[in-house]
Amino acid sequence: MVKIEFLGPIEKETIELDVKNLVDVASELNKDENISIWLEKSAVAINDMIVNSLDLPLKDGDRISILPPVCGG
Amino acid sequence: MMLEIYSGPLDVKEILSRWLDEIDGKNWGAFIPFVGIVREEDGISALSFDIYEPILSKWFEEWQEKAKQRGAIVKMAHSLGDVPVFTSSYIAAVMSPKRRVALTLIDEFVEDFKANAPIWKYDIVDGKRVYAQSRSTPMAGAGLLSKKD
Numbered sequence: 208m209v210k211i212e213f214l215g216p217i218e219k220e221t222i223e224l225d226v227k228n229l230v231d232v233a234s235e236l237n238k239d240e241n242i243s244i245w246l247e248k249s250a251v252a253i254n255d256m257i258v259n260s261l262d263l264p265l266k267d268g269d270r271i272s273i274l275p276p277v278c279g280g
Numbered sequence: 281m282m283l284e285i286y287s288g289p290l291d292v293k294e295i296l297s298r299w300l301d302e303i304d305g306k307n308w309g310a311f312i313p314f315v316g317i318v319r320e321e322d323g324i325s326a327l328s329f330d331i332y333e334p335i336l337s338k339w340f341e342e343w344q345e346k347a348k349q350r351g352a353i354v355k356m357a358h359s360l361g362d363v364p365v366f367t368s369s370y371i372a373a374v375m376s377p378k379r380r381v382a383l384t385l386i387d388e389f390v391e392d393f394k395a396n397a398p399i400w401k402y403d404i405v406d407g408k409r410v411y412a413q414s415r416s417t418p419m420a421g422a423g424l425l426s427k428k429d
Contacts, residue, residue, distance in 0.1 A: 215400030276416035279399030
């Protein structure tokens with residue numbers, strides 16, 4: 208199982224998914240319209256490292272963060 | 281040095297004076313602070329912030345390394361939670377032996393901060409906390425999980 212956490216303004220509790228890679232995560236999350244609207248503009252981190260490829264394996268216990276558009280300062 | 285995160289508005293004078301003390305006697309020619317102050321506009325009484333500290337710390341560590349390679353130091357303080365109008369939510373600073381390096385770095389550092397620091401801003405209007413969506417920027421790499429054909 209991997210944990211998916213939604214940061215900042217995305218109002219959704221952390222979920223757990225039984226998936227093997229980010230492609231599976233994408234197809235699961237896109238089933239929920241309240242989440243899919245955020246995905247186009249959100250960055251993704253695995254265990255607090257921002258990733259730029261879907262071609263990454265996931266292992267049990269990995270933590271995925273969804274980071275919506277930012278505005279510090 | 282550490283990233284400084286405070287609950288509520290920043291004590292600007294305390295923070296800047298402490299940072300200045302760090303280079304006292306070092307014979308460094310430049311200390312360039314940027315102090316962000318919450319403006320009263322569009323009926324807001326305050327701004328409010330969420331921070332994801334693990335990734336913000338990594339982002340800041342990378343900037344500390346970039347500054348070090350140019351012989352400089354970067355500093356940063358940011359607020360968490362509500363920050364009323366006319367008070368400060370963000371201070372960045374660069375110190376270096378020479379002016380030119382510091383002027384260039386402060387610009388790059390503050391711009392990259394705006395684009396890639398994992399901090400979310402909300403307007404406080406009539407007691408409600410509203411995500412500042414139109415002023416927010418997708419981080420580098422955004423859209424990875426969006427629907428593909």
